[in-house]
Amino acid sequence: MIELKLTECLRIKSRIGPQDKDIKGIAYDSRRVKKDFLFVAVRGLSVDGHDYIDDAISRGASAVVAEHAVELKRARKLAGQDEITVIEVSDSREALALISASFYGHPSKSLSLIGITGTNGKTTTSYITKSIIEAGGKTSGLLGTICYMTGSGITNAFNTTPESMDLQRYLSEMVNNQMDYAVIEVSSHALSLKRVEGCSFRTAAFTNFTHDHLDFHGTMDEYYRAKRRLFKYLSKDGSAVLNTDDPMIRPLAQKLNCNVITCGIEEGAMIRAENIRESGVRGAGFSMSFDVRTPEGRFEINSSLIGRFNVYNILMSIGIAYSLGVKENIIRDGIKHAKPVDGRFENIDEGQDYLCIVDYAHTEDALRKLIEEARFITEKRVITVFGCGGDRDRTKRPVMGGVATELSDLAVITSDNPRSEEPSEIIMDILRGVKKNNYTVQPVRDEAIREAISMAKEGDTVLIAGKGHENYQEVNGVRHHFSDKEIAREAINKRLKGHMPRNTKG
Ligand SMILES: Nc1ncnc2c1ncn2[C@@H]1O[C@H](COP(=O)(O)OP(=O)(O)OP(=O)(O)O)[C@@H](O)[C@H]1O
Ligand SMILES: [Mg+2]
Incomplete structure (x- = not known):
């Protein structure tokens, strides 16, 4: 057991119960609370730890830190356990960090x-x-x-x-x-x-x-x-x-x-x-x-x-x-x-006569620098496959659409991790910023990668931007196995073996 001097590391607004207490562990997820743990109620983006104080106490928490004294008092009363320490702080995230630093x-x-x-x-x-x-x-x-x-x-x-x-x-x-x-x-x-x-x-x-x-x-x-x-x-x-x-x-x-x-x-x-x-x-x-x-x-x-x-x-x-x-x-x-980092300007080389690069660029600046770099090492055309993540910064979508179409010879606009958003709506945001009519839209990412690879000619570069090392695609809150690298490699080999004809549109 570690004695945690709560009073030493926290800016406390109010407190009830024993102050310097032995605790066995800390948790901010009530499901991880064990006997004699300290539970810190933190307001998250989707859930509020304050709603789980009762649960934490029922699982054995002997101390609770939270931002709302009322809920703390209620929880303690409900539990009928006078020995439970309750501490009200103005910032429970800061408290969690300071207590954790001290605990460890x-x-x-x-x-x-x-x-x-x-x-x-x-x-x-x-x-x-x-x-x-x-x-x-x-x-x-x-x-x-x-x-x-x-x-x-x-x-x-x-x-x-x-x-x-x-x-x-x-x-x-x-x-x-x-x-x-x-x-x-x-x-x-x-x-x-x-x-x-x-x-x-x-x-x-x-x-x-x-x-x-x-x-x-x-x-x-x-x-x-x-x-x-x-x-x-x-x-x-x-x-x-x-x-x-x-x-x-x-x-x-x-x-x-x-x-x-x-x-x-x-x-x-x-x-x-x-x-x-x-x-x-x-x-x-x-x-x-x-x-x-x-x-x-x-x-x-x-x-x-x-x-x-x-x-x-x-x-x-x-x-x-x-x-x-x-x-x-x-x-x-x-x-x-120092080896190249997984999914950062990673060269997918299966012996084909065009380059294929997988990269994690998912900001306007990164995409710009990536395409400029590709341009520098490419003899002929740069074909860029990219999309924008759902439930994240929307303002960068048209800007990335502008950068990709302005700097590439051809852009294949697709999905990134749509998360809870409709892929077609994300793509609409991207299209608001396109500069030229040098793009195609294919919302299904693996199809988009195949399309770009089928269009590549000798001396071209296919850039696949946005997901780099990720081995999943998140759609509707579910992560499915997905790897840009695997799909690209498969498509390149299919073409090398003559199983996939070159797309003459591109
Ligand atoms: N110094 C840089 N300036 C601009 N773009 C960069 C730079 N370094 C890397 N990039 C681009 O950003 C992408 C991500 O690189 P990296 O993963 O190193 O950045 P990060 O800051 O860790 O990103 P994240 O915020 O997603 O963790 C790279 O794939 C590349 O396209
Ligand atoms: Mg990083």
Whole structure:
């Protein structure tokens, strides 16, 4: 049993019952409550934990933290158990995070915690950073969009940044597994929902800031404020790593009151990429090299990642490594050995005479950069398959429609994860922004991929954007097995074997 000094870690509005109490565990889902657990009632987007206080008590909760004293008192009375502690707080999400940090022994203080935020590039930057750390003979856990690695196996990720209690538990698992570092992606949702409250970051990086998530944040200002909050959790001697080529991030270099490392391609950045050389041509394999200038000198980087956006991701990782005092030769090694990330500019090569790239671009900026990159390495046409997610930011749909049709030779507009929305309505939103009559509409995603592949000619590139590593498609709240990569591979092979004729329309 762990004695939890609730009074030490919470801003309490009112309380009843014993205060410093031994609890066996914490839960914010009443179904996970066991005997002598603390239940924290959190208001979620679809359910409100306050409605489950009775249930939590009936399952054995010995303490409850919530935002509404009335419900707490009622629950306690109903339970007829005077020994149940009830605590009213003004923000139960913050309380959940702080209690969890305390319950798990403040793991972020026992390892070096690195947080990465930004609209795009978080996952990629986190993998490169982990590779650099490991090149130096150190160990690192990782939490992000694709999976969680704590040193005891790999778990599929549910949220890019886990809920605070789970986050603290994963960090404590890393500490138990003697990890030196933890690299975590910190989403704007996580920052708004106080998931990293109670964490102490040694380094916090901000990759870029462009349009996304306005369904949740409402305005770009709010979205920005959420991202900026990451720096609030820096430890006293912590460092901020900033992409100062991004005009929204540049001013932070002056505003933040901590050690700042600036990265960019443009003049003035402390860690600067120069002389970028890319080879992404068919048959030659993908690779890239460039020179990096740091305040200490200059060295050459070689990477199997390609694309200008990956130059930024690599620079951010170098900035992070630099903040940790990692030596240049280790940085070079780590970058050289960093493998392309699952579903990020992934080349589906079955020996066909056109390129097929699967990528996770699902924002306007990512889609723009992806198509521009494809254009750079493509001899002939770029054919882009894409859609937009349901129940998410609607304002980006026409903008993505504009970008895809403007920059591609041909766009096949389809569904992403429609979730609870009608696919045809999402597509209507996309069509509002199309710039040219160079598109077809095929709402069934696997059909759309097949259609694009059937149209490809020698020297073309088929880009399949939006779902990257995902192995499901969510329709009406149900996740069905679905993999862009599997479908693309199958279609390419069918064509190679002559089982699928080339579509002469395209
Ligand atoms: N630095 C970058 N700038 C702009 N676009 C990028 C950058 N890095 C990656 N991308 C694009 O964004 C997509 C997602 O990349 P990545 O998964 O690394 O970002 P993320 O920030 O983790 O995204 P998410 O918010 O979905 O977790 C990539 O497939 C690519 O198209
Ligand atoms: Mg991510």
